[in-house]
Amino acid sequence: VPSLTGDPTAEVLRRLHDDLRGLEGGEKSTSIPSLANADETLFGLALCSPDGYVSSAGDSEVEFGIQSISKAFTYALALSDRGRDTVHEHVGAEPSGEAFSAISLEAETGRPDNPLINAGAIVTCALVKGAGARERSARIHALMEACAGRELSFDETIYEEEQEASDRNRALAHFMRSAGSLTDDVDDTIEVYLRQCSVLVTTVDLATMAATLACGGVNPVTGDRVMSGEIARHVMTMMATCGMYDYSGEWMLRVGTPAKSGVSGGLITASPGQFGLGVVSPRLDHRGNSVRAVAACEQLAERFDLHALALPAGSLPVVREHEETWLEVAAGVVTVQGDLVFASMQGVLRAIEEVLDEGETILVLDLDRVTRIHTVAQQILQSVIDHLLERDRRVVIVDGAGRNAVTATAHVVSLAEAREWCDEQS
Amino acid sequence: VPSLTGDPTAEVLRRLHDDLRGLEGGEKSTSIPSLANADETLFGLALCSPDGYVSSAGDSEVEFGIQSISKAFTYALALSDRGRDTVHEHVGAEPSGEAFSAISLEAETGRPDNPLINAGAIVTCALVKGAGARERSARIHALMEACAGRELSFDETIYEEEQEASDRNRALAHFMRSAGSLTDDVDDTIEVYLRQCSVLVTTVDLATMAATLACGGVNPVTGDRVMSGEIARHVMTMMATCGMYDYSGEWMLRVGTPAKSGVSGGLITASPGQFGLGVVSPRLDHRGNSVRAVAACEQLAERFDLHALALPAGSLPVVREHEETWLEVAAGVVTVQGDLVFASMQGVLRAIEEVLDEGETILVLDLDRVTRIHTVAQQILQSVIDHLLERDRRVVIVDGAGRNAVTATAHVVSLAEAREWCDEQS
């Protein structure tokens, strides 16, 4: 349905699709017949915004095996089941600097480098709770469905082909059992590992799954909380440092948003609070990342500055105005707006210092236009209020709607009440 | 001078200093006498906010050798002199997964892994422009002074001791010359490399230098732009993936802000738009990071959620209100506030769809309360306006102060003018 506003996001994706459809280079994976026989013209893109709106282009509704992208979600489930500390007793958090199937365990601990390479994902499969391989697999499957917001099919053919080609992963599993970092049965753990890879998704699913991470664990389409905000952040952190194999560092330099790729040519990338993106195109570069998916993300990043370390909007001054006298009383008034985060509080403090330095004994702090106050800003604010009260200043907080329940020690009033109260003081 | 508001940041740092002063463990570096003889009780912390205010605790004004922290700034200068692409033809952007002085060059290219390990920093020293070692060293020194906002001393003793102990770095340099990734003279390049390490700083300097990165390349104390915002972001990206040696991944998981440590026990970490932090304490863990500095940052991160991938404040809805009819004419009015970024535009689009769906032909978009419009948001907005104009809708942008020069195709007026104009249409 063409909409009035024209879906400019879809327009961007369509243009990307047009630009990159002809991009040559790379080879399909031949690790299993399903991948070797994949349609290499497949090329789909989808973006899911924090309000749950999905835009897409190309073959965005064609299903393919999720492969290694599943590792991000199994890691999430392991974190949820066991907690960060227990999980990372068994698997490291460091980039391996090596290829995706490298056999490199930490010398002292026998831990695989991180949960997004094969060895590490085998470990997280073993950490997921459940009675037997089937139940554990079902729980991973269910988490992926919750993130995608719909039922996902399981592809028996892919699974059987993966079982046929599982020697390297079995080698990793036995190797880790001998090193003590894996204690579960190898056959069971490999079954869970291979089942997570054999789930079918579309790029629309991938975009929604990525957006669930980007929205702090809440699926923006269904509105369901799927994992805690902390876990979503852990997953994105790991994707930022380890998600693109030995291209991870350059990816962060060029694109700057946490990502995870898979051998079927799929890729997700998530920008906290901004979007989730899913792309698929089967031809892979020598590092195992989809050639067209990487190019698409790099072009997006070049046109829209999406870098996770870009200077955020919230860093602008939030002090709207301050005046040293107000009405007849010796009151200093500071009016702030927008979000109060750590950085913006510094300006607020400076403004308070200034309006009170002529001897004014009353501070009126107008929070009516404040949209949100971070924990750290609230702590700083309370500390300032207490400091002033101890020094015989009086503090009036203007918060007409009572949204910004910021303090237990100062008067919280509406602007009219504040004016009235000041009048009384004069 | 104790201030009225009490500097709650300094209070937090002081508490951290008290809590961690007694922390045992780690060993001073013994690589050169100056480090072996360092006062291991030294412990200072300083934080510089985006408005240039510095809070500190402990030995924050004691000078020590900057050592490897300088690598972040030499990388910045190399980027500025040569551009990202040229720099990264000579040095990779990947975590090495190895110790700080590892000899590991990329098999195909001979490039060292990244610019923040010794081998990579030797390459960036060679990429800095200047006639001879002295001029290049002077330019690096000047950049560090611009970031610190004051003149910095050079310690001849440290430099001479480093020359005495330079075999491993000379080995790296010759190794890279043989691999073709370094083409400069070894003696000259090593001189530049060792000189950058021998500059003296305090934690206040480090905090200011980190804040310069956090503020997109503008020193928040002096107000001078020292490097481009893009370069500052590149430096922070590299710090995020490679700055803490083989603890980088776990650091991002636990702390989440780009950091760089040095063998003298110094550490900087920068949160884009939020703060720059400098810490020093000479005892190092087995990965070469300061024991107390790491602990301090982990405690800070636990108390204040400073993670670079945390859900940003700006992700909240920015549509303040929208109403489908306004005055007598069939005008839909959408009032937005705060920052317009990619994510927030989705809600704006949805609101526009809604107010126009009853057949209203006029869109009044009130931007008076918008603090800032990102490039991508502006592009989306223009695309929507054009889309509506093509479909015979009329668009009025309310922007009384004219701050948000957003479009060339719609009327931009004040709210009063908008009302007046709408009256005329009825």
Place this chain on the structure above:
Amino acid sequence: VPSLTGDPTAEVLRRLHDDLRGLEGGEKSTSIPSLANADETLFGLALCSPDGYVSSAGDSEVEFGIQSISKAFTYALALSDRGRDTVHEHVGAEPSGEAFSAISLEAETGRPDNPLINAGAIVTCALVKGAGARERSARIHALMEACAGRELSFDETIYEEEQEASDRNRALAHFMRSAGSLTDDVDDTIEVYLRQCSVLVTTVDLATMAATLACGGVNPVTGDRVMSGEIARHVMTMMATCGMYDYSGEWMLRVGTPAKSGVSGGLITASPGQFGLGVVSPRLDHRGNSVRAVAACEQLAERFDLHALALPAGSLPVVREHEETWLEVAAGVVTVQGDLVFASMQGVLRAIEEVLDEGETILVLDLDRVTRIHTVAQQILQSVIDHLLERDRRVVIVDGAGRNAVTATAHVVSLAEAREWCDEQS
């Protein structure tokens, strides 16, 4: 039975046993309970000479698991079944420079480094012919019995414990299957591998097995040819470069005879044509070699120069005498003795040149005292005879007993006949 000549070899072994019984250091393997619970005072030595006489000292008749020493014999059987070229398509011939269970396959080929480390021995187990694991195991067992000259027991407990602890070896097998260097079923191959390790031997067995290698494949006790001389030499070559893990090079420098050690503390070493030695003592050094066994061999080597590259006895001149005239005819006579090898032939040629240079036309070459003629010496001799015949010289070979069937073109006579014949010429 104390013999008249007193068995000086046993005396040497007894003295070694006395000297080294108190040697401290090392740790028993704890990889399986049978090894962890082994009697660490066990210390036996045995030497088997090329005439099949066995001398021994200490616990030379106590049985223990053969463990990795079996790899030398499985390699021999694989060579016999498949030929050198086929075997080494699947396994390399290079020292790994690494520990015994290292996972390092040749980059291009996926071959393990050599047949005496775990990965390589798994491959040779797969190369042994036979229907299924049982038949292949039985054939390896039978070869070891033929080398030991007696029936050897199989220890079910060791085998079961090894199965329990087989993760690392299973990892290696799966890893090699994924690399293509192993094509057999993993479970079967590992069964063969573990069964070969679970055979019980005494040091007397080990000495006889080593002597079978030293005697070119003929068991000197039973007189049976067990393998070809070429295969015995291949096995000893591999033992020389790879048999002592990452101590192999230093072992050759200090001891100089091909050796193979095992995790149970056993060790064999073989000196071609000289002896086979077996030692056992369970405590291992950090490289996995028995502390007392290594010390025993180093002391033996220091006292008796047994180095495989020592200047051999056969390098002495073998020309006993030569005289330019003999009887009345112009005959040059050259009398040689001992072994004719490549090196000794040079002297023979020089002597022939000398006795014929006065114009003598008859060469009498007396081979009566020659004990043996190597192939290469025979080829050279025939070439010289032909050369002389072509130049109108006459050649008489004295070989009374006809042992040295050296030529088809010269007269071969007894000494008396030669004299008679020469008389006739005069």
Place this chain on the structure above:
Amino acid sequence: VPSLTGDPTAEVLRRLHDDLRGLEGGEKSTSIPSLANADETLFGLALCSPDGYVSSAGDSEVEFGIQSISKAFTYALALSDRGRDTVHEHVGAEPSGEAFSAISLEAETGRPDNPLINAGAIVTCALVKGAGARERSARIHALMEACAGRELSFDETIYEEEQEASDRNRALAHFMRSAGSLTDDVDDTIEVYLRQCSVLVTTVDLATMAATLACGGVNPVTGDRVMSGEIARHVMTMMATCGMYDYSGEWMLRVGTPAKSGVSGGLITASPGQFGLGVVSPRLDHRGNSVRAVAACEQLAERFDLHALALPAGSLPVVREHEETWLEVAAGVVTVQGDLVFASMQGVLRAIEEVLDEGETILVLDLDRVTRIHTVAQQILQSVIDHLLERDRRVVIVDGAGRNAVTATAHVVSLAEAREWCDEQS
């Protein structure tokens, strides 16, 4: 001068030269211009026998840079100057399993793997005694001349080109200084290292140098002892395990004689007591060994069994005859011949047991035909004699020429005297 016997060795070399002249494959080294510009048709072979006779074929008198073959002789000089234990405190004795210029030092000690790879040879250069680089270089040069039996030229052009291209070796030197395994000045040590490589040799020189090793340190052409027999053996041992880079193991399997190759296409191989061989042909395989030189040696080895671990001639029985009664007295007579080594002594003991078991009280041991008695055989003999004397047997040693000074406790007489003496006893 064509000789009467026709020099069959030269004939073999000529045939090899003919067979392999057309062999394709491999590439000249391009590390320095002199190598890049070398005449790739150059192909020479020479063999020097233990009596100092040199046979050759092809370009055997053309000079070229000795390159890495010099490492064997510098190692010999370091052993001579410092002793084996001191040398190997600084350099290992293990094959590296890696390429010739690999940077791999032992983790615990910082030692390079062995003296025949670049890093190890840099260390042995530093261990050679002498005041400064020039004197040390002169001493290495002199040793090589003593082994070649003539004055050798030094090529200034090669030396200067090597200095230009010395980065990798300088890297190794600095790396080892930082690890503590090298303590000398880098510039000096690299000068010595590069000078040893820049000496010019012909294949005739190489053959003579190899023969000097093969003859236990005595140059068979000049008759001069150049190094001790022990050092010659150490050098050959190291050549056996490490001389052909990562082809060393397969070389020993296929050829079986210690060898060392160089980047100029030269190769030496030495068979103890048998010969020294020198070959040159510039095209190298991917491991850095000359393609035609390797092929030539493999063909030689296939035709003449030259393997160092081949069953030696001396392993045959040396007991010529033994009779239980002699003359009228109850004397047992054992007549032995050839070389008495450890292995052959066993048969002698068995024969003695047999001739004395009827109650004979006199042993007549006829050593007249013995060519040589090894130390270990002498020790065993003395022990047997003492054992018999203690048991009231009488022992007469027949050694007419007194060559085999074997015992201090038995009568040593001529055969005639022995008979006479026995007569007296009857």
